[in-house]
């Protein structure tokens with residue numbers, strides 16, 4: 481029988497831990513951590529994520545600021561706001577919610593953020609520091625995945641870990657972290673992607689599979705060996721007339737058929753998803769403590 485990895489329960493537990501730390505920090509004369517979020521336009525997904533981020537700040541006792549721009553904001557205006565936040569001593573960390581409208585160069589925006597306030601961990605300085613194992617802000621999803629592995633005590637040393645997907649925000653960083661010295665890490669990592677020739681065989685050799693390609697139900701039972709650990713990072717919105725919102729989230733794993741073969745598996749929703757916000761909160765706390 482497989483064990484379900486309960487990201488919701490773990491994230492609630494971590495929020496309680498963070499709230500406790502904030503209380504002590506403030507009681508000792510420290511500053512209340514402050515996260516600012518910039519959102520552009522009215523993308524439904526982005527608005528929902530940002531609302532969750534702001535609410536989570538409240539839950540743990542952080543101050544939060546939400547700055548919204550219309551879809552037609554110029555790159556210059558956005559860069560000016562970023563400069564202002566870089567220099568604002570009260571703001572410990574801030575993020576620009578992605579994606580941005582097509583007329584704005586996302587990479588330019590990311591690189592304008594002071595890496596010491598880049599709690600998303602997207603700035604090349606943070607990405608570079610992570611890849612050579614230096615203290616840094618690790619981006620939310622990879623950091624959330626590693627925390628789940630740690631809290632469930634899942635063995636990683638010498639294990640074959642297959643990552644499906646090579647995105648900059650999940651596939652590449654999670655592969656890099658899983659191969660690093662220590663725990664969770666010390667794994668033998670293979671990264672598969674859309675041009676991989678023998679994906680099924682590679683997946684069948686995996687002790688741990690991290691599916692992060694954004695293709696609903698992609699990982700099937702014949703691609704998974706008995707006793708594997710499966711981490712599902714997919715969160716594709718699929719239409720669902722029965723749901724209040726008109727859609728539901730579907731992972732990259734064919735859960736019903738894959739789960740019976742697993743030792744551990746994450747559900748969607750309620751697996752990796754809830755962990756991403758606590759990773760952001762944790763980075764903000766680190767920034768507030770100037771621990772980097």
Ligand code: GUN
Nearest residue numbers: 575576577578579600620
């Ligand atoms: N869009 C989707 N996920 C993220 C994230 O983690 N950070 C930001 N800034 N935008 C996102």
